[in-house]
Amino acid sequence: MLEGSTVKVDPELREELPELLWLGWMGIILFWVYDRSPGQRRTRRLIDGAVPLVDRLVALSRLRVLRPALRQALGLLELVRSG
DSSP, X not given: XXXXXXXXXXXXXXXXXXXXXXXXXXXXXXXXXXXXXXXXXXXXXXXXXXXXXXXXXXXXXXXXXXXXXXXXXXXXXXXXXXX
């Protein structure tokens, strides 16, 4: 998804972003499975809010002031991986 894209992503995030996106979507799928609202309306609202938020967070990841939070999130991902 990132190859050929004009999106500027922090180099530390670029390598991990596919897995982070996958994990996020797995969370949304779990939400959808348990969503009993008519037509899964709550899941649709969640997706409508999550997509622009993820887009904005990826773009903001390049800001120096957010690097500590980015590194903390990547550290958490590594913690989950290591079991």
